[in-house]
Amino acid sequence: MISPATRPVRSAPLLLASAFALVSLTMVGCRSDRGTHRLSIQGSDAVMEGVVTADDWTVEFEQVAVVVHHPGLIERVNNKLAYVREPGVTIWDASAELDDDDAIIREIRATRYDGARFSIAPPGESSYELTAGNVDASLVDAAVTDDWSVRVVGTATHSTAGTISFDWAFATSTLYWCEFDSDAVVEITADGDETTTIEILAELLLRDADDGLDFGAIAAADADADGVVTQAELDGAGVWDQLEELSRAIGGIRGAGACSVIDE
Secondary structure (H helix, E strand, C coil): CCCCCCEEECCHHHHHHHHHCCEECCCCCCHHHEEEEEEEEEECHHHHHCEECCCCCEEEEEEEEEEEEEEEEEEEECCEEEEEECCCEEEEECCCCCCCCCCEEEEEECCEECEEEEEECCHHHCCCCEEECCCCHHHHHHHHHHCCCEEEEEEEEECCCEEEEEEEEECCCEEEEEECCHHHCEECCCCCEEEEEEEECHHHHHECCCCCECCHHHHHCCCCCCCEECHHHHHHCCCHHHHHHHHHHCEEECCCCCEEEEEC
């Protein structure tokens, strides 16, 4: 797994307009100069297998649902950055094992791609209809009805403090711009087949000021001691705002370097 060091970028309009100068890539070329690119969405090792925090809570994720907008790769064309995207909005459970067909698949120009770009945002922010990735229709309906971008469901267990369950939904809107290290560059060859994985690091919701993982403050917010920590309880304990901010840091590209995080 990776733990990308996110770099918050607050001047999004200037960054997108001048520094990157995106151009839409609808290149005209020979069909033989195209290859297949598979874009999958999956959780980190901690999401898939669980994680033990520094304060000895064992956290297991039952569901990590994310609404992904217009994911794609980046290449340089005439010394400008070009964004080869897959238009559309899909919802994925990053905690589920993926089948071979659980990916966004398309043919793109055979060349070198050295970055990726995607958003995690509520479905209501797009004119595209939300469609299911590897989830059923009930989760699609829930995301549309409540207009959230991230939903995290799971449990945390401590040897003496017992078990705490959680079901949190966030409506944050975040653009991720990921520059690939040299070893992570995607080379699409003619008639080739390559995969890029958007990695969801839900364990970063538990990140503390020292960049470790800590669940104690969340557990302490269970005001009625019923073993369920709600958004209202976290808000009352002054913890929800921190979780909401950390929810913007959970997206990355497996095997790549750091991603810039832009609040949309």
